[in-house]
Amino acid sequence: MIKNFLGIILVLFSLSAFADEVEKWGMFELVIPGFTEGNPFIGIDLTAEFTDGERIFTPEGFYDGNGIFKIRFMPDKEGLWTYKTHSNRKELDNIKGRFTCTPPSEGNHGPVRIRDQYHFGYADGTAFYPFGTTIYEWVFQTQETRRQTLETLQSSPFNKVRFLLVPPYSEKYVSGPLKLTDFPFEGTSKETWNFSRFNVDFWQHFESCLQQILDLGIEADIILFRPYDDGKWGFDTMDDATNDRFTRYAVARLAAFRNVWWSLANENSFLDYFTEDDWDRLFKIVRDKDPYDHLRSIHNAGLIYDYTKPWVTHVSLQYYNVVRAFGASALVRDIYRKAVVNDEINYEGDIASRWGQLSGEEMGYRFWLAYTGGTYATHGEAFEHPSEINWISEGGVLRGQSPSRIAFLRQIIENAPPGGWDTIDHYYLRNVIGKHAHCYLYYFGKEKIKQWEFALPDEGLKDGMQFKVDLIDTWNMTITPVKEIFTMEKLDRYQFIDSRKRSVRLPGKPYMAMRIQRIDTGDKNE
């Protein structure tokens, strides 16, 4: 594992610090006693160079209160790592050490990356199919609600959660039962914020929540800025220098958590105070300061951010009609040439706001349209309830009918063909994914189809190939094998049909899908 052995030896001789052990994609934390005088949040340059002898990573350190400075590092390779700090303060400078990176523990697949342009995968090569949900404010709830949220997540289909780093303004956080004492900055109100000093208690609490999400094996889509301030706190109207420092501090503290995804903002165009240049600048800060290149996106409102920009790793889209239309998801992929997560598609629920009025059927429908369009989606739920605990805001429990359907979809999607799903003939077909000549997943949505003339796009097919069919009732969550085996015969330059020209009979119900799998080969997927 240590390829540059001589280099390592030379470094070792010059080291005076102790050795330690950290698992691959775990977090090494260097704790440096420093000083409290002045404002240790400002004007202190602190980084460390971490090297495995071949590559150098340079995470920024941060002040964690009580005179303590920290530098966090997520090693991505087993073996010996050494480090050396650099600072404009003598106390923090030239501190050296080493640690051993051990194999990842079970369930640790590393951070999630882009896979095959339009998809996601863990660093260890395992495919990751995002099935997200939204719990914007869960971090700011009571311990009991947080415990319940984690418990709910654990038995849910969701493997990615979107939540806010900064609370939205709400009376309940000011004077209500959830009155907050900790905010990202020192102070307790618009009048008393000290934007030059971070409140480390707030950040430590946030990190403990983030660690709990990580412990569940769930990805954390962390939203840095949000517009929900109502002119009350001013977290949405800070000056550029404060926004930049806030962003750097967040990256310094959080980037070494392997499950982090950066979401620059929720509903970014509602943040009137920010120009598109501001978002570009903040994106670049995240890109340049995060040594691990975690996923980066921004969640739009009406005005859609230009996701073609090079610092955007994937599209985090709010555009409900994309997941209401056959063919639209693939279009978004084609326009941006990037992976697409439909991160807000309205919420299952019954609240007065129309964005929270989806039926379970409709939420399931939108999920199926997203996934069979070659993209991904994120769930949310907003039911009126006496507890006033609402999944999309506070977390707690799930009450809707869609999570079980999403779990069913997830099973089907995770049972992927070798190399994964991708769109099939998507300039003509709509919402068909699969792998040519291997397997196909057709979704019929609200159409009440009674028969489907067996016909497949020609790519990869040959006369005589045989396929079996499963009818999938996406609402009732059943998979029913069709008795017939279909044998391919070329029809024209585009299609193969069944040699006996048979159709597949369907029950004439909405929300049906169909899985077609080749059976005359050893490499079928079930």
Added chain:
Amino acid sequence: MIKNFLGIILVLFSLSAFADEVEKWGMFELVIPGFTEGNPFIGIDLTAEFTDGERIFTPEGFYDGNGIFKIRFMPDKEGLWTYKTHSNRKELDNIKGRFTCTPPSEGNHGPVRIRDQYHFGYADGTAFYPFGTTIYEWVFQTQETRRQTLETLQSSPFNKVRFLLVPPYSEKYVSGPLKLTDFPFEGTSKETWNFSRFNVDFWQHFESCLQQILDLGIEADIILFRPYDDGKWGFDTMDDATNDRFTRYAVARLAAFRNVWWSLANENSFLDYFTEDDWDRLFKIVRDKDPYDHLRSIHNAGLIYDYTKPWVTHVSLQYYNVVRAFGASALVRDIYRKAVVNDEINYEGDIASRWGQLSGEEMGYRFWLAYTGGTYATHGEAFEHPSEINWISEGGVLRGQSPSRIAFLRQIIENAPPGGWDTIDHYYLRNVIGKHAHCYLYYFGKEKIKQWEFALPDEGLKDGMQFKVDLIDTWNMTITPVKEIFTMEKLDRYQFIDSRKRSVRLPGKPYMAMRIQRIDTGDKNE
């Protein structure tokens, strides 16, 4: 009209050339006898500064054969214009003159520009709703076919045509009945092209065709590059310098025709020899050399060009599924923040290629989806016929069922509310255009609706406002007024409904639309 009178007088005193008259947005052509020796297509810098005393336009000149150089100019303001040439050749340099720009003749509204971000309008302020068609190779046909094409266009609903500047490779143009003698460059085959010399006969013929289109009041979407070369002629694999010179020559010759739109390419990503940087560079040449800022776009194939780039004035999209899905057209607008023309949506026809197999109903459906989505579309037709004259390639006559339906749609669209159509509540509603509290156009597509609960999005509405309804059968081309008058009453934060909770009854047929117009106001649109 001449605001800077003193400036003009001063210029006048220095002029020696004759005066002339040209109508506004007409073409002034300065003809300069020069020389034939050497290669007058290469290395001759020739421009003229045209000024109305306030602004200066600097079109490039071009060599037109037989020792003649020309500079063309399209004045955009009535009154006196003066000019002065600049050249690195003494014979062509420092030629001065003036002409008077007279009022535009009837039907001359100037070039088409972007209007209100997502729409089009003539320079004189008249709205322009593009209803395009495609006749790629019409310029290269016999005189009789060209005559027929123009005759067909004259009685068609089409006010914009897309066609190629350079013929595609075809046996019929090499040895068949249409054997071409003229090509953009001198020579008659891959072996004999002289890419450093243009064939002025070819260009003059092209211009005469362009003028005929102009005379019909039709916009010309001229395609500069195309991939249809099949390795035979090499017009798709010329070097950068040749492509640049070709583009500049086209702009110098054609930009002064007021009906020109620049289409950098058809199916650009099929031109393997061109990188995206090449397209960017060619776009910039057109932008920088065209003094009149004619519309600029590029027509994509599989890989979609990044239409967010600043030199793109509007989206010229080939993505069939956009016009097959409710809500998708508005999405494309929102992504690019530009006007969208669906310039290829498959063709009505019966040919073996699947892109030419639309029924008339389907073509009409796609047009309605485009226009009620706040975008525009372009027609094409490809029927097998003994004459082997096919509208999308050669022109001739129209045989399909969609043109009459497109004419019907055009009437409805041109009967626009003050300020024009735009999408209504398009993050939730799909394919509804209109003007809030004034008029609404709903399209129902293939849904066979029997009743529609009268409900309008709340914007601009007040209790008591009254609306009438027309049922539009888009296939049978009928407009049937509904007897009832509907009176508005607020339902909730999003909607107004009829105060008597009535519905509109529909005939349960596909391809229906509904026009809702306010009647309790003087400014209704019919």
